Amino acid sequence: MTDFTQPSSSSILRPDFSAEDSSITTGTGSGTRLVLCPAHRRKLESLAEMSYPFEACGVLAGRLENGEVRVRKVWSARNVGRRVHDRFRLDPEDFLAADRLARERGMEILGIWHSHPNRPAVPSRVDLEEAWDGYSYLILGIDPWGQVDFRSWRRDALRDPSGGAASVMDEEPVVFEDDDPLAAALEKAAPSH
Numbered sequence: 266m267t268d269f270t271q272p273s274s275s276s277i278l279r280p281d282f283s284a285e286d287s288s289i290t291t292g293t294g295s296g297t298r299l300v301l302c303p304a305h306r307r308k309l310e311s312l313a314e315m316s317y318p319f320e321a322c323g324v325l326a327g328r329l330e331n332g333e334v335r336v337r338k339v340w341s342a343r344n345v346g347r348r349v350h351d352r353f354r355l356d357p358e359d360f361l362a363a364d365r366l367a368r369e370r371g372m373e374i375l376g377i378w379h380s381h382p383n384r385p386a387v388p389s390r391v392d393l394e395e396a397w398d399g400y401s402y403l404i405l406g407i408d409p410w411g412q413v414d415f416r417s418w419r420r421d422a423l424r425d426p427s428g429g430a431a432s433v434m435d436e437e438p439v440v441f442e443d444d445d446p447l448a449a450a451l452e453k454a455a456p457s458h
Protein backbone atom coordinates (compact mmCIF):
# COMPACT_ATOMS: atom_id res chain seq x y z
CA MET A 266 0.00 0.00 0.00
CA THR A 267 1.43 3.37 -0.95
CA ASP A 268 1.49 5.98 1.76
CA PHE A 269 0.11 9.22 0.34
CA THR A 270 0.57 11.13 3.58
CA GLN A 271 2.64 14.28 3.06
CA PRO A 272 4.82 15.89 5.73
CA SER A 273 2.71 18.69 7.15
CA SER A 274 5.27 21.41 6.37
CA SER A 275 5.35 20.69 2.64
CA SER A 276 1.59 20.39 2.31
CA ILE A 277 1.19 23.80 3.92
CA LEU A 278 3.87 25.52 1.87
CA ARG A 279 3.19 23.93 -1.46
CA PRO A 280 0.60 25.73 -3.57
CA ASP A 281 -2.29 23.46 -4.32
CA PHE A 282 -2.19 23.28 -8.12
CA SER A 283 -4.66 20.43 -8.07
CA ALA A 284 -7.30 22.98 -7.11
CA GLU A 285 -6.66 24.92 -10.33
CA ASP A 286 -9.03 24.91 -13.22
CA SER A 287 -8.94 21.33 -14.41
CA SER A 288 -10.20 19.32 -11.48
CA ILE A 289 -13.53 20.08 -9.95
CA THR A 290 -15.97 17.69 -8.43
CA THR A 291 -18.85 16.87 -10.69
CA GLY A 292 -22.08 15.42 -9.42
CA THR A 293 -24.36 12.71 -10.60
CA GLY A 294 -26.71 14.74 -12.75
CA SER A 295 -28.96 17.72 -12.23
CA GLY A 296 -32.29 16.07 -13.02
CA THR A 297 -33.01 18.86 -15.49
CA ARG A 298 -32.27 19.26 -19.18
CA LEU A 299 -31.38 22.33 -21.17
CA VAL A 300 -33.44 22.70 -24.33
CA LEU A 301 -32.29 24.99 -27.12
CA CYS A 302 -33.38 25.23 -30.72
CA PRO A 303 -30.99 24.73 -33.65
CA ALA A 304 -30.95 28.49 -34.33
CA HIS A 305 -29.51 29.03 -30.84
CA ARG A 306 -26.85 26.48 -31.59
CA ARG A 307 -25.76 28.29 -34.75
CA LYS A 308 -25.77 31.63 -32.97
CA LEU A 309 -23.69 30.35 -30.05
CA GLU A 310 -21.23 28.61 -32.35
CA SER A 311 -20.68 31.78 -34.32
CA LEU A 312 -20.30 33.93 -31.19
CA ALA A 313 -17.73 31.52 -29.74
CA GLU A 314 -15.92 31.46 -33.07
CA MET A 315 -15.84 35.26 -33.38
CA SER A 316 -14.38 35.70 -29.89
CA TYR A 317 -11.80 32.97 -30.31
CA PRO A 318 -9.18 32.72 -28.79
CA PHE A 319 -10.90 34.73 -26.07
CA GLU A 320 -13.88 33.70 -24.00
CA ALA A 321 -17.32 34.80 -25.16
CA CYS A 322 -20.22 34.98 -22.73
CA GLY A 323 -23.88 35.82 -22.49
CA VAL A 324 -27.25 35.15 -20.98
CA LEU A 325 -29.91 32.48 -21.56
CA ALA A 326 -33.55 33.42 -21.03
CA GLY A 327 -36.80 31.51 -21.26
CA ARG A 328 -38.86 29.42 -18.91
CA LEU A 329 -38.27 26.56 -16.54
CA GLU A 330 -41.05 24.05 -17.10
CA ASN A 331 -41.24 20.62 -15.44
CA GLY A 332 -37.49 20.25 -15.12
CA GLU A 333 -36.94 21.52 -18.64
CA VAL A 334 -34.83 24.62 -18.93
CA ARG A 335 -36.43 25.91 -22.14
CA VAL A 336 -34.32 28.60 -23.72
CA ARG A 337 -36.23 31.13 -25.82
CA LYS A 338 -33.59 33.76 -26.14
CA VAL A 339 -29.80 33.83 -26.28
CA TRP A 340 -28.02 37.12 -25.68
CA SER A 341 -24.36 37.85 -25.95
CA ALA A 342 -22.72 40.09 -23.37
CA ARG A 343 -19.41 41.84 -23.02
CA ASN A 344 -16.64 39.95 -21.28
CA VAL A 345 -15.16 42.61 -19.02
CA GLY A 346 -12.71 40.27 -17.29
CA ARG A 347 -8.99 40.97 -17.32
CA ARG A 348 -8.01 37.41 -18.27
CA VAL A 349 -10.29 36.94 -21.25
CA HIS A 350 -8.24 34.06 -22.65
CA ASP A 351 -9.34 31.77 -19.85
CA ARG A 352 -11.87 33.66 -17.73
CA PHE A 353 -15.01 35.59 -18.23
CA ARG A 354 -16.71 38.30 -16.27
CA LEU A 355 -20.07 39.11 -17.71
CA ASP A 356 -20.72 42.86 -17.90
CA PRO A 357 -23.21 43.56 -15.05
CA GLU A 358 -24.96 46.19 -17.19
CA ASP A 359 -25.51 43.65 -19.94
CA PHE A 360 -26.89 41.22 -17.40
CA LEU A 361 -29.35 43.80 -16.05
CA ALA A 362 -30.41 44.76 -19.58
CA ALA A 363 -31.03 41.09 -20.41
CA ASP A 364 -32.97 40.64 -17.18
CA ARG A 365 -35.19 43.62 -18.01
CA LEU A 366 -35.78 42.46 -21.60
CA ALA A 367 -36.59 38.96 -20.39
CA ARG A 368 -39.15 40.20 -17.88
CA GLU A 369 -40.76 42.44 -20.50
CA ARG A 370 -41.31 39.32 -22.59
CA GLY A 371 -42.58 37.15 -19.75
CA MET A 372 -39.36 35.19 -19.51
CA GLU A 373 -36.75 34.81 -16.82
CA ILE A 374 -32.99 34.49 -16.83
CA LEU A 375 -32.25 30.76 -16.87
CA GLY A 376 -28.50 30.78 -16.98
CA ILE A 377 -25.21 31.98 -18.35
CA TRP A 378 -23.25 30.67 -21.31
CA HIS A 379 -19.55 31.10 -22.00
CA SER A 380 -16.90 29.60 -24.24
CA HIS A 381 -13.74 27.70 -23.39
CA PRO A 382 -11.24 28.29 -26.20
CA ASN A 383 -8.99 25.22 -26.54
CA ARG A 384 -10.39 23.70 -23.35
CA PRO A 385 -13.10 21.14 -22.67
CA ALA A 386 -16.64 22.24 -21.86
CA VAL A 387 -16.14 21.47 -18.18
CA PRO A 388 -16.45 24.11 -15.44
CA SER A 389 -13.20 25.51 -14.09
CA ARG A 390 -12.65 25.96 -10.40
CA VAL A 391 -13.49 29.66 -10.82
CA ASP A 392 -16.64 28.80 -12.79
CA LEU A 393 -17.75 26.64 -9.89
CA GLU A 394 -16.93 29.21 -7.24
CA GLU A 395 -18.77 31.98 -9.06
CA ALA A 396 -21.81 29.94 -10.06
CA TRP A 397 -25.21 30.68 -8.55
CA ASP A 398 -27.66 28.01 -7.52
CA GLY A 399 -30.66 27.56 -9.78
CA TYR A 400 -28.90 28.67 -12.98
CA SER A 401 -27.75 26.62 -15.93
CA TYR A 402 -24.12 27.17 -16.94
CA LEU A 403 -23.77 26.29 -20.59
CA ILE A 404 -20.13 25.92 -21.61
CA LEU A 405 -18.95 25.80 -25.22
CA GLY A 406 -15.62 24.09 -25.64
CA ILE A 407 -14.18 25.33 -28.94
CA ASP A 408 -11.10 23.95 -30.64
CA PRO A 409 -8.82 25.69 -33.18
CA TRP A 410 -10.89 24.25 -36.04
CA GLY A 411 -14.10 25.79 -34.74
CA GLN A 412 -15.60 22.52 -33.48
CA VAL A 413 -17.88 23.32 -30.56
CA ASP A 414 -18.82 20.95 -27.77
CA PHE A 415 -21.89 21.96 -25.74
CA ARG A 416 -22.22 20.90 -22.10
CA SER A 417 -24.34 22.41 -19.37
CA TRP A 418 -23.92 22.39 -15.60
CA ARG A 419 -25.80 23.39 -12.49
CA ARG A 420 -24.27 24.13 -9.12
CA ASP A 421 -25.48 21.99 -6.29
CA ALA A 422 -24.50 23.39 -2.91
CA LEU A 423 -26.64 20.84 -1.10
CA ARG A 424 -24.69 17.79 -2.20
CA ASP A 425 -21.23 18.96 -1.28
CA PRO A 426 -19.26 15.76 -0.72
CA SER A 427 -16.51 17.44 1.30
CA GLY A 428 -18.83 19.23 3.69
CA GLY A 429 -16.86 22.41 3.15
CA ALA A 430 -17.43 25.59 1.25
CA ALA A 431 -16.96 23.92 -2.12
CA SER A 432 -19.91 22.68 -4.10
CA VAL A 433 -20.39 20.32 -6.98
CA MET A 434 -21.50 20.98 -10.52
CA ASP A 435 -24.11 18.57 -11.84
CA GLU A 436 -24.23 18.07 -15.57
CA GLU A 437 -27.55 18.45 -17.34
CA PRO A 438 -28.13 17.10 -20.85
CA VAL A 439 -28.18 19.68 -23.65
CA VAL A 440 -30.92 19.03 -26.20
CA PHE A 441 -31.43 20.82 -29.51
CA GLU A 442 -35.05 20.71 -30.56
CA ASP A 443 -36.92 22.58 -33.18
CA ASP A 444 -39.10 24.94 -31.30
CA ASP A 445 -42.33 26.76 -31.94
CA PRO A 446 -42.43 29.85 -34.18
CA LEU A 447 -42.55 32.08 -31.08
CA ALA A 448 -38.91 31.43 -30.31
CA ALA A 449 -37.82 32.25 -33.83
CA ALA A 450 -39.81 35.49 -33.72
CA LEU A 451 -38.27 36.49 -30.38
CA GLU A 452 -34.83 35.72 -31.70
CA LYS A 453 -35.34 38.10 -34.60
CA ALA A 454 -37.14 40.85 -32.67
CA ALA A 455 -34.83 41.34 -29.73
CA PRO A 456 -31.69 43.43 -30.07
CA SER A 457 -28.33 41.93 -29.22
CA HIS A 458 -24.90 43.41 -28.84
Ligand SMILES: [Zn+2]
Nearest residue numbers: 381388389392
Ligand atom coordinates in the same frame (compact mmCIF):
# COMPACT_ATOMS: atom_id res chain seq x y z
ZN1 LIG B 1 -15.25 28.68 -17.73
